[in-house]
Amino acid sequence: QVQFVESGGGLVQAGGSLRLSCVASGSTFSMRVFGWYRQAPGKQRELVARISSGGSTTYADFVKGRFTISRENAKNTVYLQMNSLNVEDTAVYYCNRPISLTAWGQGTQVTVSS
Secondary structure (H helix, E strand, O other): OOEEEEEEEEEOOOOOEEEEEHHHHOOOOOOOOEEEEOOOOOOOOOOEEEOOOOOOEEEEEEHOOOOOEEEEEHHHHEEEEEEEOOOOOEEEEEEEOOOOOOOOOOOOOEEHHH
């Protein structure tokens, strides 16, 4: 079973940046679609961005132009570069496979202060 380890979260002021990393286990990483999700307190988990095996990306409207998803197949790692953060971006961020969801990792907490 694929396992995800997310890291890179922290406390940042509004307008700041963070770069999240997600290492996924398994030998088929390069063939998979991956996505970053987030869950804010009291809200449902939502898809933030996704990246195909070929590197094509899609973003939720609320992060377009601010977040960038990328992948490094040699390291089984997916990244999320987050710029121009605002308070509404505060959430726990997770990665997973949008096409075939599997067990969630622990996520990484992102807190944006005003």
